[in-house]
Amino acid sequence: MLGKTPETICGKARDEPKENKKSEVVKIKGTIKLMKKNVLDFNDAGASFLDRVYEIFCRGVSLQLISAVNGDPAKGLKAKLGKAAFVENWISTFTSVSAADATFNIFFEWDESMSVPGAFIIKNYHHNQFYLKTVTLEDVPGHGQIHFICNSWVYPAHRYKYNRVFFANKAYLPCNTPEPLRQYREEELINLRGNGTGKLKEWDRVYDYALYNDLGSPDNGKKYERPVLGGSEEFPYPRRGRTGRAPTKKDPHTESRLPLPNLGIYVPRDERFNHVKFSDLFACVLKAIGQLLASEISLFDTTPTEFNNFKAVLKLYEGGIRLPNWQTLTKLRERIPWEMLKELLRNDGEALFKFPMPDVIKEVRSAWRTDEEFGREMLAGVNPVVICGLKEFPPASKLNPEEYGNQTSTIKREHIEKNMNGLTVDEALENKKLFILDYHDALMPYLTNINSTTTRTYASRTLLLLQNNGTLKPLAIELSLPHPQGVKYGVTSQVFTPAEHGVEGSVWQLAKAYAAVNDSGYHQLISHWLNTHAVIEPFVIATNRQLSVLHPIYKLLHPHFRDTMNNNALARHALINAGGLLEKTNFPAKYSMEMSAAIYKNWVFTDQALPTDLLKRGIAVPDSSQPHGLRLLIEDYPYAVDGLEIWSAIETWVTEYCSFYYPTDDMIQDDCELQSWWTELRQVGHGDKKKEPWWPKMQTRAELILSCNIIIWVASALHAAVNFGQYAYAGYILNRPTISRRFMPQPGTPEYAELESKAEKAFLKTITSQNQTLLGVSMMEILSQHSSDEIYLGQRETPEWTSEAQPREAFERFGRNLVEIEGRIMDRNMDNKLKNRVGPVKVPYTLLYPNTSDTSKVGGLTSKGIPNSVSA
Template sequence: MGFCPISQMVSRVVEMLCVRHKTKVKGVDDGKKKKIKGTVVLMKKNVLDFNDMTASAIDRVCELLGKGVSIQLISADHADPANEGRGKLGKVAYVENWISSKASLTAKETEFTITFDWDENMGCPGAFIIRNHHHSQFYLKTLTLKDVPGHDSVHFVCNSWVYPTHRYKYDRVFFSNKTYLPCETPEPLRKFREEELINLRGNGEGELKEWDRVYDYDYYNDLGSPDDGPAYARPVLGGSQGYPYPRRGRTGRKRTKADPNSEKRLPLLSLNIYVPRDERFSHLKFSDFLAYALKSLFQVLHPEIASLCDKTINEFDTFDDVDNLYKGSVKLPDAKTVSKIRDRIPSAMLKELFRNDGERFMKFPLPDVIKDDKSAWRSDEEFGREMLAGVNPIIISHIREFPPASNLDPKVYGNQNSSITRDDIQGNMNGLTVDEAIEKKKLFILDHHDALMPYLQKINSTTTKTYASRTLLLLQDDGTLKPLAIELSLPHPQGDHHGAVNKVFTPAEHGIEGTIWQLAKAYAAVNDSGYHQLVSHWLNTHAVIEPFVIATNRQLSVIHPIYKLLHPHYRDTMNINAYARQILINADGVLERTVFPARYALEMSSGIYKNWVFTEQALPADLLKRGVAEPDSSQPHGVRLLIEDYPFAVDGLEIWSAIETWVREYCSFYYPTDELIQGDNELQSWWHEVRNVGHGDRKDEPWWPEMQTRDELVQSCTIVIWVASALHAAVNFGQYPYAGYLPNRPTVSRRFMPEPGTPEYAELAEHPDVAFLKTITAQLQTLLGVSLIEILSRHSTDEVYLGQRDTPGWTSDDEPLAAFERFRERLIKIEKKIIEMNDDKRWKNRVGPVNLPYTLLYPNTTDYSREGGLTGKGIPNSISI
């Protein structure tokens, strides 16, 4: 910029102007003065920011006019009676040499100096007020004070965007990195602490803008677009509408004309949906996300992309056609189609879709599941193994009775019990009887019957043609699971109350029977894929955590110990959830186009939320509920697995235990007695709001912890951290490795199992691959679906993993820092153990026929290289993608 060559002269002019500006602010003039040097680390607004190309130049002009960035220290030791007992304020100081500091063309931190006149009689600064008189915002990372009287240094961890002062109706206040319970807060800081929380709660009115720092609740009333017609209307989820759901962050946008209960949506390609500014992606994360999100917006090309599908429109004709997705062999559309596309999408997206070679686009990385062996995914052993070590390893359960029974109300749904008989499976049980297998706890089930059956009539009224499924499996002596039977069920054509219409299929390897068995496994995989995406992934991690994010920011001060414990596990969650509502789970969005429940997807997840239990999200409780573990006090984690070689559970219990130990050590430091928990008004308000507002549709359930004891606090915080970190990692980052190859985990079935005597049955016998591909996810859906899961499976290059913190000085208390270091060391030991087990040939389920080691719960604590991409390993602190 043109200011740099005359930076010294400009600095002197600024100093002169600032002297005049400073005299307008009342400070402290009495006592012994001392110069305190400070270092401010911040990130200026990027000069290449497409929202404001002139930000840097205008900010320099503001400096010349004496409108700089001021900071005023607040005493933690001495109150000002004339200011309602708030801490005394020091003199205003200004960030120095703003003009002479070159603006970065990329997101980059810059270090500035600042000098304070401080009265030694005022004690130690415990907070500060910052005023931004510039034109544009900046990201304030830290302030460090040196040579404070009686202290070597005082550190402030800020990590917040500061907008120009005219955007706020209050002062921006930041606190030092000391941690206080509300009752222990120094009196001069108490009002500042209370007022900051009031500001963050807002008043519940108006449309929120990017500079607003308001955390508030709303229903999921922004998924549909009823003004565009009935086909785009969707029910409101949450509240008294009959569709229970967790709450999401409020945006305050206007309501639609067709439905006053629904909120207007932003244009499809807009990603500017409101979340508090500090919850937005970093510049680096947003760049990573945008580069790959361009692919997920592929649906804007529909129906033009149909011209890409040669031979049979919208079909893969052979498995070679599927393989070509990973070889860059999908051809560009003709010139006419390209012209249409150019008129409909931004140039940035065109650059991604139409690659520089001018011939190919949409080349995908080769999924791990077919890297070593292109056909091993078809094996029964791999089919069973992925229930223990795949992308959805949290559903399989132990069979306690035979045949499996339904929990659906028989008055509404008739007889929904399984029709699988002993004769169906007896001959394939390695010499065991069914009763012996149950007694020895060797019979297991992947049950997607009750969750889907109430919605199948609606779902199958669309282009989807699918079943509710039950898959029975036998635990063999070598630890692998052997499929015994798959039951596919449909609602009775004469009405739900007549019960289910069931068909049972058993394993076969050759001929038409072998082909039918492969199809039966595909229908079961479709169910598992849809349930995984809607429930295991979206509902049980993304959606259920957002109310905790909101409540924590509304009710717990940044200097509260539980805020500091949980805050790293909320990073980017509100932002990615907002994007999901905009382009993924919305009406006619990516999920509806690629997963079998289609327009009934979120409605179905609401029905499943009715059975959500917070305490059962704890891993040991989940394993016990599913019957895959038994209580055993002799075991390190208090449970004994029925399937010893269960990679998700084995690694998960290690991670769970490490988290729980860390949380217990941390909470014990701040809460040596239960009375402190009971008397902590912020903590009690937080828990009351989580239960009664954030998860208000489940507020009256008896299983909620009362938050009266340290054990309840440890349990609750451990669950939140587990869900936001390890559980999400386990169900998210394996998506592309396993499901990037859609035949392995198809998301849609488009026709029912062919009946003997029909043309479809003849095709199944003569051209089994063609019939298989015609049944599962179509070509256009595959392109869109694979684009989506490639994005979701990528680690950002600025990821912060479990056992890491993005700011080292997050607290000034030594014992919590030491406990956190012990936590990190435990995770390092777990990493080594996972590698050893993956290399041990005894554990067949850790690698399997596809030769894909289980690393989804590998913490990645020691990797500070910030390697992004499809690594297939690493537990981020938070649900950040």
């Protein structure tokens, strides 16, 4: 635990001026690291020429140091400023075409009586912006080296109505900020909030809120109309970043959209992907263009929208789809430039659309079909966050019976006891051995609407038995539809039980597919999008609006917000919008986002803490003798076992860090920025939840630690657990279909006869079509990629992220702790007694492997590593 230090006492300045010091002007050398825009824009000759002209007549880029200690009596004790200095050799300094950092020297004249510099003003008189990474002052008298971590785009000075100010890497609570810096601190926050009006431009640095009113395109017809999410009881939602775009012509409440492929959606410039991330994304999208051309390829297929058999699905990974003649290429050239098309072809020019082999079929081709793997993926797959302990039999519903009638499960004891290894239902309940994957209540209210589209699906309940070897054995799957006379009359349900052979085995495989369809859609919409991407964005906005870069909690949380706003903006642009990829490839179709709004009604911030979540789901029970204060009922639950270690490591780090800056609870209460931050999060960012009593009051250090722990956990580990395994498990559509297109065949029908005679073909006709598969798998391949410049949990972009030794030492301990966890995860994966760690498909569970010790920055489809933030 970090101890209290005298300089953390609120109200005491950390740097006292030295009295009776004789004034002396000294020269201080500075080193600046930055990237020029002309490099990032592929050597823009015009910009380079204009910079040369600006260098000759305007002297380019100036920096002016600001005293952190002494004010100027002639200016009302406003901070003393040093003499402006100019960056040297801008044009003559070699700049790599690979967009590497460029280093420049600058020399300041500094009056020693001004003591230590705490900030600087920068003015860019060039034609173009540049990305300022760091400024380091060498050998400041009495203070040594001083670091300024900037990581910000600096546009030409005429683009700003204020001075761009950067602060040294020292954290201050608002009440102990040196007086000369206080005004700059407050003004910077005002600038970042903006005035709430107007269309925002790329150089604006404004963080503001808006409703999700940018998903629909009503001007394109009724088919593309979508409700506004947020701001109403019917459709509550977290807020997104404001862009200020004009409303549509047809609906003044809907914001107009940019046409594809325009990706210039406003997010604050420093929230946009850097050149490496954008390059990686562009390469992935370029590869995926082929999948978006599935309609052309289908012209050369005997069954345009269907796979004929399971072997045809494997061709996606083993050899691609072959293009038979030059006319095909000519057809494709009408849609995309030839240079792009060449990138899509293999070197031999024969195969197109060849996907990487998904992990789930890499070692064993057919193990995905087993019941053991079906149950294991609820604990160690891409969506291991929904399964619950069964508390009563038959499973009950929480839907209002006055509105939805009787929704109690129709699963009976005789359905399952024959398969319970000699146990009765009562014995299994008493011993907490029954579990359920339950999507009944989440889907039933929307099922009529969903099935009015091309989808034909059910609301599912899946019961499972925990066996003595630690695996889950499926017992029954219930598939339910609203009553034919109306939902107020309840449901009609069918119950299916395991079978291996004949048509009964084929029916059971279909029942598992319907359950997987539910799980896939819920995973993408809720576990992934809503519970990580959407809920975190208000924290990103509020942190930048209310917490100064000097604030210790800003420094703690900021790494965990990297790329999130840009990711979410792109998702609204092309994935979750009306007619977007998610609607085309997941079963809720046009009702996807409004269904997620209905589920957001039940979102509780404090339930996102992993121990709380496990207890609430009935997967664990309180146990003070255990390290985490709970005991898992499924001991071999890879997500929970690894997750609790990660959660505890984060908790230790956050506790040490917060305790250094907040020795007492009253300092929490007196921190004006912290209180404004928390109030805005509740009242605005998650404004539809502002009346909920479960929000921490932010009056104690324990509440601050818990809140920061949850934010970091959700942005890093939870997102990693539900995102980076998508391609590994769902890249093979047979394992996790995303759509069902017809109902379960009934005995006596042609569909049932087809299931008896051609089981594979009937299965493929039921689940995601060929074209939808190409789209969906392409999307999952992109989402599952790690960027080659990923920054993982336990890592920081620069070692000088703070000047204080004790927080740095605590962070180093955090990193070492994560490396030790990596070792224990690998040991568990090699333990043959733990059946759920690898499973029949031979895929070790590594989605919560921190990857802190790996500095290779390889990226790609690794299915391993916890990035700091919601970065994909």
